[in-house]
Amino acid sequence: MLAAMVLGLALGLAARAIGPGAGGAPNGLTQALDLTGGIFVQLLKALVPPLIFTAIVASIANLAELANAARLVWRTLLWFAITAGIAVAIGITLGLILQPGLHHGAGLAADAGPRTVGSWLDFLKGVVPGNFLGLQATTKLADGAATTTLGFNVLQIVVISIVIGVAALRVGEAGAPFLGFIRSASAIVRRILRWVIALTPLGTIGLFGTAIAQYGWDALSSLGQFVLAVYIGLGLVLLVVYPAILLLNGLSPRRFFATVWPAMQVGFVSRSSIGTLPVTETVVERLGVPNAYAAFAVPLASTTKMDGCAAIYPGVAALFVAQYYGLVLGPADFAMIAFVSVVGSAATAGLTGAIVMLTLTLSTLGLPLEGVGLLLAIDPIIDMGRTAVNVTGQALVPLIVAKREGMLAEPVAGTATAR
Numbered sequence: 001m002l003a004a005m006v007l008g009l010a011l012g013l014a015a016r017a018i019g020p021g022a023g024g025a026p027n028g029l030t031q032a033l034d035l036t037g038g039i040f041v042q043l044l045k046a047l048v049p050p051l052i053f054t055a056i057v058a059s060i061a062n063l064a065e066l067a068n069a070a071r072l073v074w075r076t077l078l079w080f081a082i083t084a085g086i087a088v089a090i091g092i093t094l095g096l097i098l099q100p101g102l103h104h105g106a107g108l109a110a111d112a113g114p115r116t117v118g119s120w121l122d123f124l125k126g127v128v129p130g131n132f133l134g135l136q137a138t139t140k141l142a143d144g145a146a147t148t149t150l151g152f153n154v155l156q157i158v159v160i161s162i163v164i165g166v167a168a169l170r171v172g173e174a175g176a177p178f179l180g181f182i183r184s185a186s187a188i189v190r191r192i193l194r195w196v197i198a199l200t201p202l203g204t205i206g207l208f209g210t211a212i213a214q215y216g217w218d219a220l221s222s223l224g225q226f227v228l229a230v231y232i233g234l235g236l237v238l239l240v241v242y243p244a245i246l247l248l249n250g251l252s253p254r255r256f257f258a259t260v261w262p263a264m265q266v267g268f269v270s271r272s273s274i275g276t277l278p279v280t281e282t283v284v285e286r287l288g289v290p291n292a293y294a295a296f297a298v299p300l301a302s303t304t305k306m307d308g309c310a311a312i313y314p315g316v317a318a319l320f321v322a323q324y325y326g327l328v329l330g331p332a333d334f335a336m337i338a339f340v341s342v343v344g345s346a347a348t349a350g351l352t353g354a355i356v357m358l359t360l361t362l363s364t365l366g367l368p369l370e371g372v373g374l375l376l377a378i379d380p381i382i383d384m385g386r387t388a389v390n391v392t393g394q395a396l397v398p399l400i401v402a403k404r405e406g407m408l409a410e411p412v413a414g415t416a417t418a419r
Contacts, residue, residue: 004201012212033209040203054186055295060165062292087307088341091315100226101323207269233312267391288409301394308386
């Protein structure tokens with residue numbers, strides 16, 4: 001993986017040095033890197049719906065055999081809130097200390113209203129399934145032509161899976177054959193995942209190389225203080241908060257990060273918690289978390305537990321926008337940022353990046369949404385670090401809950417791709 005990242009960096013720099021092709025189109029190397037990385041992410045995402053459905057339905061059946069099933073669910077949600085609260089507090093503090101909005105290099109000409117605005121209705125629409133498969137259609141206008149694409153709303157798949165799993169248990173004997181089929185399907189999906197995860201180094205070359213070729217590091221120059229504040233916040237959560245939580249619970253940070261490292265790498269280069277879900281679930285089980293609990297907690301965390309995108313980033317960004325426009329925020333505003341970050345992160349499920357979460361925060365506070373336009377150019381660079389922190393937190397909480405509930409087994413030796 002490390003060698004793949006170095007190779008991707010070299011190829012990305014080479015593609016950027018070559019420059020655009022005829023008519024401003026990407027050159028051949030850039031297209032090859034983009035195709036390689038895109039296919040890898042597409043393969044991961046294609047497996048996400050069957051993985052979530054089979055894993056959650058099967059895990060509900062297994063959780064029913066545990067006396068503390070309800071306790072596990074509430075403990076998981078509690079730790080989601082605790083870690084998110086710490087992360088957003090760090091984001092707000094850094095925004096107040098570093099004041100990135102007062103040290104920007106961008107002009108007002110960079111202002112642009114966001115194309116997508118988050119709202120609390122997004123959360124409600126995301127929770128209630130629109131159809132049995134959790135399908136959603138997206139229409140885009142380009143050059144006067146409308147293009148409609150179908151995708152999966154992951155949060156709706158989670159809800160559908162929970163309902164079906166509970167219903168299968170309640171019908172008793174009649175649901176046994178169905179649950180047996182689900183367990184078999186889950187085993188088949190996991191076997192396919194092994195094959196796809198084996199391609200991770202190849203996907204890393206394409207994804208990391210594409211990011212370097214397309215964005216480089218030039219975009220950091222005008223908003224360097226903001227990027228610095230975000231990455232300091234991500235570093236504090238990743239290297240201080242998470243290790244402290246592990247130590248307080250009698251766990252080894254070194255062993256944790258050594259095991260979770262593959263998921264962190266895939267999250268960093270793919271910029272997708274959902275795309276990284278198969279790897280995250282694998283490393284969590286290798287940490288000793290029981291499969292019955294991990295199969296439930298990790299998919300739930302991948303849609304609602306985002307310390308990078310939904311906690312640190314909105315806190316720093318909201319302070320940036322307020323400082324940029326000369327607006328003063330008080331204690332009540334900081335409390336609102338924390339509330340939106342902890343509770344509203346599920347509104348981003350199935351949507352791209354952290355822009356929806358940011359617009360939700362700004363609109364709730366009454367801050368100018370045009371400030372989002374200043375941050376769009378550098379969002380891909382920041383999103384790499386945000387997603388790496390996201391998936392690390394998504395692995396941390398199931399481990400902590402399993403440890404505190406006395407369910408933790410001995411970590412499995414070997415690589416994270418083995419089963």
